[in-house]
Amino acid sequence: KRAAVGELCIFKVIHLFLISAFCSFEEIFFIWSQKMSREQQAVARARKAFETGRSKSVEYRINQLKNLQRLFSERQKEIAAAIKKDLNKTEVGAQFYETLGLEGEISLFIKNLKEWAAPRHVKKNLLTMSDTVYIHPEPLGVVLVIGAWNYPWAVTIRPLIGAIAAGNAAVVKPSEVCVHTSKVMEDLLPIYIDKELYPVVTGGVPETQELLRQKFDHIFYTGNSTVGKVIMEAAAKHLTPVTLELGGKSPCYIDKNCDISIACRRVTWGKYSNCGQTCIAPDYILCEPSIQNRVIEEVKKCIKEFYTDNPKTCPDYGRIINQRHFKRVMAMLEDSNIAVGGENDESDCYIAPTVLRDVKPEAKVMQEEIFGPLLPILPVSSLDEAIKLINKGEKPLALYVFSPDNKVIERMRDETSSGGFLANDCLVHYSVSALPFGGVGNSGIGCYHGKFSFDRLSHLRGCLVKKLKMEGVNDMRYPPHTLKKLGWARFFILNTVDVGWVGRMALLAALVMVAAVVIQVMTSQMRHLPLSLTLS
Numbered sequence: 157k158r159a160a161v162g163e164l165c166i167f168k169v170i171h172l173f174l175i176s177a178f179c180s181f182e183e184i185f186f187i188w189s190q191k192m193s194r195e196q197q198a199v200a201r202a203r204k205a206f207e208t209g210r211s212k213s214v215e216y217r218i219n220q221l222k223n224l225q226r227l228f229s230e231r232q233k234e235i236a237a238a239i240k241k242d243l244n245k246t247e248v249g250a251q252f253y254e255t256l257g258l259e260g261e262i263s264l265f266i267k268n269l270k271e272w273a274a275p276r277h278v279k280k281n282l283l284t285m286s287d288t289v290y291i292h293p294e295p296l297g298v299v300l301v302i303g304a305w306n307y308p309w310a311v312t313i314r315p316l317i318g319a320i321a322a323g324n325a326a327v328v329k330p331s332e333v334c335v336h337t338s339k340v341m342e343d344l345l346p347i348y349i350d351k352e353l354y355p356v357v358t359g360g361v362p363e364t365q366e367l368l369r370q371k372f373d374h375i376f377y378t379g380n381s382t383v384g385k386v387i388m389e390a391a392a393k394h395l396t397p398v399t400l401e402l403g404g405k406s407p408c409y410i411d412k413n414c415d416i417s418i419a420c421r422r423v424t425w426g427k428y429s430n431c432g433q434t435c436i437a438p439d440y441i442l443c444e445p446s447i448q449n450r451v452i453e454e455v456k457k458c459i460k461e462f463y464t465d466n467p468k469t470c471p472d473y474g475r476i477i478n479q480r481h482f483k484r485v486m487a488m489l490e491d492s493n494i495a496v497g498g499e500n501d502e503s504d505c506y507i508a509p510t511v512l513r514d515v516k517p518e519a520k521v522m523q524e525e526i527f528g529p530l531l532p533i534l535p536v537s538s539l540d541e542a543i544k545l546i547n548k549g550e551k552p553l554a555l556y557v558f559s560p561d562n563k564v565i566e567r568m569r570d571e572t573s574s575g576g577f578l579a580n581d582c583l584v585h586y587s588v589s590a591l592p593f594g595g596v597g598n599s600g601i602g603c604y605h606g607k608f609s610f611d612r613l614s615h616l617r618g619c620l621v622k623k624l625k626m627e628g629v630n631d632m633r634y635p636p637h638t639l640k641k642l643g644w645a646r647f648f649i650l651n652t653v654d655v656g657w658v659g660r661m662a663l664l665a666a667l668v669m670v671a672a673v674v675i676q677v678m679t680s681q682m683r684h685l686p687l688s689l690t691l692s
């Protein structure tokens with residue numbers, strides 16, 4: 157037996173020797189990769205591509221972003237056709253809600269990337285006044301982007317834009333739930349952007365789990381909070397940082413003194429766009445009982461205006477993504493009082509825009525994020541009660557308040573917490589790249605969009621470059637430590653200097669003046685010395 161094992165070992169060693177002697181690195185990689193899963197291979201390729209260093213060049217990153225921009229101008233038809241099959245969005249709807257924002261985001265990055273990627277000089281203390289002190293943003297490495305299905309392009313490509321801009325490699329995992337879109341993404345992305353640096357891995361939960369077993373430098377996940385915990389647990393094994401863009405129940409308070417017709421128009425749009433499958437959709441309404449009927453009537457009017465008498469045949473009204481979610485949403489209606497809508501058709505995944513009245517906090521529909529076209533109204537006696545009720549639940553992704561009164565708006569903002577806060581409108585904060593977008597507590601970890609994406613997916617490396625001169629200044633920090641040295645250290649460390657452009661000019665001017673005075677004093681003293689002394 158021992159002899160057989162010995163022979164096998166010798167054979168393995170010879171095999172390895174032959175491989176390394178006669179094969180190129182690519183061939184060795186190929187042989188080795190035969191034993192790897194598709195997911196492992198994608199990650200290994202992305203890491204290898206990252207290690208070539210090509211993504212470090214800002215020009216290269218901008219080029220990749222321009223290619224991505226070209227994808228959206230040249231492939232709208234394929235993108236829209238797949239989204240139509242997945243979620244019944246029209247071509248205009250697909251551009252409006254998905255790709256328009258991405259095009260804007262890419263333009264923003266192309267315009268600002270050089271500035272964002274450049275070293276950022278920071279305030280110094282007196283001790284480091286003569287040093288160069290700055291933040292140097294550097295790529296993290298290989299990022300895993302896991303997307304959700306409800307706005308499949310928007311929530312998968314937006315983090316990818318940030319990852320590319322920050323100089324990372326990124327493995328893109330679109331949601332398997334939007335079957336057609338994930339196929340189009342898999343086909344199109346490699347045609348436009350570097351397929352080694354940014355591979356697309358399709359598949360379901362087992363494939364995502366296999367990806368999660370690999371080591372990444374950041375995991376950017378968009379989806380529900382339950383899976384968010386699974387992601388964080390997997391990331392913890394490699395101490396990988398995560399961004400979790402999750403969901404939750406986003407409340408909407410309507411003050412009785414506001415223009416109810418305008419408020420309901422905006423709420424109707426926010427709720428029923430994409431058939432209620434929007435992470436920041438107003439989940440439920442809180443209002444005083446005296447305005448409940450008015451709210452119901454106004455929402456009903458808007459449903460008719462936006463989606464006609466028969467939303468089922470209206471091209472702008474979407475569908476529930478699949479039968480599993482259809483059943484989930486329908487189950488929430490069991491103990492509820494329907495005021496508007498309620499019609500449905502399982503074979504078409506259709507649920508009409510629905511309003512529920514006199515809903516209690518214990519109702520089924522209030523136990524989890526609805527993520528469908530049901531709008532419960534919970535009567536509350538006052539703003540105080542609304543705030544109390546909101547604070548009893550998990551911190552939501554968005555919080556909406558409709559009121560003409562700034563005091564009401566400010567109270568709602570200051571006495572609650574949520575990922576984002578919006579007064580007198582719904583959803584639109586998502587479109588402002590200068591605002592951080594993300595949750596807090598149960599609705600997520602970390603934020604992105606615009607420069608926030610760049611910073612989130614960069615390592616902000618603190619750098620200090622000192623000269624090997626002026627060693628005397630450092631004496632105060634070396635032992636023996638004395639009270640006198642401590643006094644000096646207090647003075648030097650506690651005083652910051654913001655030497656900006658104007659500051660530097662002023663400092664230079666002051667130094668020139670001091671030097672001029674010193675030279676003048678010295679020359680006038682020398683003029684009064686006897687000639688013999690000046691010569692010696």
Ligand SMILES: NC(=O)c1ccc[n+]([C@@H]2O[C@H](COP(=O)([O-])OP(=O)(O)OC[C@H]3O[C@@H](n4cnc5c(N)ncnc54)[C@H](O)[C@@H]3O)[C@@H](O)[C@H]2O)c1
Pocket residue numbers: 302303304305306307311329330331332333359360361364365378379380381383386400401402403404434435436525527553594595600
């Ligand atoms: N904060 C945001 O920006 C944002 C945006 C869109 C959606 N969402 C939230 O996402 C949720 C809807 O999306 P979803 O969760 O149904 O999407 P989903 O089912 O498509 O899941 C998202 C991803 O998680 C993976 N996944 C699912 N189960 C897994 C498991 N057990 N282990 C490992 N990976 C797994 C899937 O493969 C998929 O790629 C809602 O809660 C919504 O609010 C949040």
Ligand SMILES: CCCCCCCC=O
Pocket residue numbers: 253306307310311433434435436583584586587
């Ligand atoms: C302008 C509205 C876009 C909404 C996109 C939300 C992404 C989360 O589901």
